[in-house]
Amino acid sequence: MTVDTFRTLTGLVVPAITTEQMREVDRVAVEEVGPNLYQMMEKAGRSLAALCVGLLGDRWPSAPIVVLAGTGGNGGGGICAARHLANHGGDVTLVVSDPTRLHGVPADQLALYGATRGRLAPVSDLGELEAELVVDAVLGYSLCGAAHGTAAELIRWMSSGTAPVVSLDVPSGVDSTTGMALGAYVRATNTMTLAVPKTGLDSDAVGALWLADIGIPREVYRRVGVQLSEGLFTTGYRVRLTKDAGNEGCG
Numbered sequence: 084m085t086v087d088t089f090r091t092l093t094g095l096v097v098p099a100i101t102t103e104q105m106r107e108v109d110r111v112a113v114e115e116v117g118p119n120l121y122q123m124m125e126k127a128g129r130s131l132a133a134l135c136v137g138l139l140g141d142r143w144p145s146a147p148i149v150v151l152a153g154t155g156g157n158g159g160g161g162i163c164a165a166r167h168l169a170n171h172g173g174d175v176t177l178v179v180s181d182p183t184r185l186h187g188v189p190a191d192q193l194a195l196y197g198a199t200r201g202r203l204a205p206v207s208d209l210g211e212l213e214a215e216l217v218v219d220a221v222l223g224y225s226l227c228g229a230a231h232g233t234a235a236e237l238i239r240w241m242s243s244g245t246a247p248v249v250s251l252d253v254p255s256g257v258d259s260t261t262g263m264a265l266g267a268y269v270r271a272t273n274t275m276t277l278a279v280p281k282t283g284l285d286s287d288a289v290g291a292l293w294l295a296d297i298g299i300p301r302e303v304y305r306r307v308g309v310q311l312s313e314g315l316f317t318t319g320y321r322v323r324l325t326k327d328a329g330n331e332g333c334g
């Protein structure tokens with residue numbers, strides 16, 4: 084099932100967009116207006132780390148956190164979050180599905196993570212890892228078909244454990260436009276989506292839905308034809324979204 088809108092807890096209506104529209108937002112930002120990908124990913128990773136700290140509450144920073152990252156932009160955001168968690172004294176272990184396939188910004192994120200106190204573990208160590216919180220940054224909006232290979236292995240590991248999972252952008256394995264999963268997929272307790280919510284996020288796999296500001300200015304949205312309320316992030320860099328069912332969420 085897909086939706087056209089979500090709503091903030093204060094009642095603001097937020098439009099939902101497709102993967103194709105989000106790609107166009109990204110393209111206009113990167114090629115025409117800014118911010119660049121490094122800037123956006125930094126904000127995504129930092130907000131994701133802050134959400135994790137908030138969810139762990141008193142158990143932070145002694146609670147073991149496992150961050151699972153894929154090879155694309157979603158993985159890059161997860162690696163960036165792992166760096167922020169490690170920088171702030173967290174007990175972090177990062178597992179990258181295939182480090183040899185990282186390139187560009189995500190590869191730079193991994194190199195930077197190597198300068199922290201966080202651990203890097205191979206996929207073969209998964210069975211030995213303990214987690215009180217798992218960050219799912221395996222697959223984002225570029226999922227094509229059913230999750231396969233190491234990505235599917237990481238998704239199955241998350242599904243077999245009891246630790247809550249926080250997904251970046253979309254639960255891995257779920258199509259961000261249609262909300263459908265053709266194979267293994269993550270059932271998140273929380274999902275932090277980026278910039279604008281996607282039409283496929285009205286799925287039970289999403290858990291509590293958050294929207295993070297990644298610094299995209301209104302000129303980008305104007306060029307793409309997306310109408311976001313200017314009041315959306317007046318209270319912070321992250322806002323909770325609910326399904327837009329009538330007056331749900333209004334006080």
Ligand SMILES: NC(=O)C1=CN([C@@H]2O[C@H](COP(=O)(O)OP(=O)(O)OC[C@H]3O[C@@H](n4cnc5c(N)ncnc54)[C@H](O)[C@@H]3O)[C@@H](O)[C@H]2O)[C@@H](O)CC1
Nearest residue numbers: 109124155156157160223224225226227229230231234252
């Ligand atoms: N504004 C932006 O552009 C930003 C994007 N970010 C993230 O980047 C994501 C998009 O990045 P990408 O386009 O690189 O793509 P993804 O990170 O969504 O995934 C790309 C990787 O997934 C693999 N893949 C695709 N379908 C698969 C399947 N069925 N089974 C196994 N592997 C599969 C591809 O081979 C590729 O290696 C977004 O979802 C978002 O989370 C953020 O990190 C930062 C800012």
Ligand SMILES: [K+]
Nearest residue numbers: 222251253255
């Ligand atoms: K994900």
